[in-house]
Amino acid sequence: MAVTILFLGPLRDLAGGASRDVAAPLDWSGLLDNVGEDLADVLKGERIHVALSGKVLIDKAALYAADGDEVALLPPVSGG
Amino acid sequence: MAVTILFLGPLRDLAGGASRDVAAPLDWSGLLDNVGEDLADVLKGERIHVALSGKVLIDKAALYAADGDEVALLPPVSGG
Amino acid sequence: MRDIRLVAEPFDPNAEIDALAMATPDAGGIASFVGKVRCGEGVEALELSHYEPLTLPGMEALAASAEARFALDGLVVIHRVGAMEPGENIVLVSAAARHRRDAIEAVDFCMDHLKSAAWFWKRENRAGEWHWIEPRAEDHSDLARWADKSH
């Protein structure tokens, strides 16, 4: 099994896809390594939230995803 | 012809009718004399407004109604 | 688009709101309030009296004031008069605007003024007896909110 990373909203365009499966376990630095430097810079910004299996993390740097977990990367929501 | 006095809302019950025709011309003291002491006391209160032919008077004591005019006595409007 | 009416018969808020929506295709939203005669409080009938030469012009002036204060694409104000039964609609205010807060605030503004500054007198029939409804202090404090605001 693996960890599924979901790229929500505009992050989908930056990642070149809506989701990606990566090897478990996955921590925050492993995730940043996986997505490439440009996207990693975006994800480090304070406006990007991270949810692990449906719960938003208070401290995204504390991410630790195991086999079968879903990691959702959440950009700021749209107004308008 | 005459002046028509309209009793709006709860004033209708106090006056015993929705309207009354009285001889023209009619000023404020003439109106108070006409309606009787109990209703006159109510009409003197600051919460009662008076309209002459569709215009609310700023000073009701300045009322002067001629033949064919309509004088509307307006109690406070209902909330709720 | 402005549609301000006193009606003596039941009216259909959905049809009125749909007509407003049709007339304002560029609006991003429509806010509405429908007030009705409450059921279940022993009220058998409600009667709303008005004074035609003041009531409708007052509603028109209120609409003009709302249009001046908020950026609206359209405004509908319909008020029932006469006798009505529990469950029947008394009033509809519906505002279409480009931005939602203009629409919502316009409805709030118009309702506050209709409740405490429009020429209507209400009485309720309970157990066969008619009772006049007095002004409510709460309505006056609601109305006073608008005097404090520049917007």
Next chain:
Amino acid sequence: MRDIRLVAEPFDPNAEIDALAMATPDAGGIASFVGKVRCGEGVEALELSHYEPLTLPGMEALAASAEARFALDGLVVIHRVGAMEPGENIVLVSAAARHRRDAIEAVDFCMDHLKSAAWFWKRENRAGEWHWIEPRAEDHSDLARWADKSH
């Protein structure tokens, strides 16, 4: 009565408001807001994406918060997701309450939170190109109003 839904197909606000009215006979009024895709600005399509495990629970929590803050008889929040065309409805918030200001404020409160604190991402298609819609500063200031108030 609480009805909170995400829907992937067009919905009929009138039918939803009527159902709320039927379920709340004691309410004195119903306030509603319907937001739609604007016509006439070159937008050919709008797409709303969400994240199911957060979006619907977030809407439920918002409804619970509105019910705690305002005296409501019923609350309906319906939000469309997926692709939609100009003129189609995006969102309905409808609140039934004994007193009008609770109903109107509940709608205002829910809309402010749906606009800037709910997990939705929007993009618009203009002239064949998709453009993501950014957060608006105005939406955040609208939301901040509720933090200042005890009520």
